[in-house]
Amino acid sequence: MAMEHVTTLECTLCGETYDPDQIIYTCPNHEGVKGILEVQYDYDIINDRFDQPLDGVIDSQWKYRAFLPVDDDADPITLNEGGTDLFDTPNLSDELGVDIRVKDDGRNPTGVLKDRATSVSVTKAVHMGQDVLTCASTGNAAASLAGYAARAGLPCRIFVPGAAPEGKLAQPLVYGADVLAVDGSYDEAYDLSMEVTEEFGWYNRNAAINPFQVEGKRTVGLELAEQTKGDVPDWLVFSMGDGCTIYGGWKGFREFYELGFVDETPKMLGVQAEGASAIHDTFHDHDDIDEVAETVADSISVGRPRNTVKACKALEESGGTSLLVSDDEILAAEKTLGSAEGIYAEPAGAAPIAGVQKALDQGIIESDESVLAVVTGYGLKDTKSAMEASGKPQRIQPDLADVNALYGDERSSSQ
């Protein structure tokens, strides 16, 4: 078999297993796309094959190829995703009153953590001879898929909600994708993309239901384990939309722990927006789960998360928890992170910083604990919300007098 280290696809609901070489998205024993599958590995084989030094030098996520569910003879479709910087952030630590570090995954090729997953699934799609790629997306997955489809030379057709920020629609258009802006919500765009996948036989990258997607996101966890070896944080913080990202991060970290490469695992803190809180509500057993999503953080504006089961598993297994932050708190965090450290995040990428603030206020995180927040997306993707966070530039005439009016005091005092 060509993927010797991949044993089965196992249903997270009923435990039924499937052949990983078959194209299957979800377990047919359940209604709709509820039967989310999980890729299972033979870790003896992975351990035998993984012979990279754990020295913190990570050029791309393909350092961890031994962990990825791709065939031995597949050629990676890559733009050098992964290997993103982990920053000490002393100014932000002062600002928040806790020891915090930030991994900036907005520095991936298309500006989003999702590139890790896209690279893996486009590699697989090309290897299988698929000829059209598709997905539904709040914006970032579409841009990511479009970029890697261009790299692979394959056509790409994506479904996005009509209200997606303009920057996120421009990006896939530049990458040459057919961008179908659905007059409806992300959830409606998602359902349509599933229908189309069945009718047309295109290859679907939708993160939650393509079992291999989340596997690419594991590399953020593997990297974090390698980068924090000997100094593992007490808390690892991600924002949650469908819930795949936080689970990928957790699964990767846990794998490195189970293989004995690191001594500890962090507690996972999952952050959702008040207006899109379904995973949080499920984790905390709230009765009425609101399926309407409304938040400035468009990348986590998901009413019906497809990966609630896996996300809750990450929170539970790690001894962590979840919380909600308001749009105002998210925008304020975007500004705080940018002005304190020069790290520019889109709202969903800044939400973890808002979450840390709230967790400190609520006593979930103690001020003597250490924290690591992952920024998942780059700020230039959504400049409109950034302007809400930061205010507008000051308009002046091309005249020294106008500058004098603003800073005249400083000039006289320094002369």
Ligand SMILES: *Cc1c(COP(=O)(O)O)cnc(C)c1O
């Ligand atoms: C997709 C996305 C998320 C959330 O990932 P899920 O897997 O949907 O939970 C968070 N931040 C950004 C920037 C994203 O694009």
Ligand SMILES: [Zn+2]
């Ligand atoms: Zn099942």
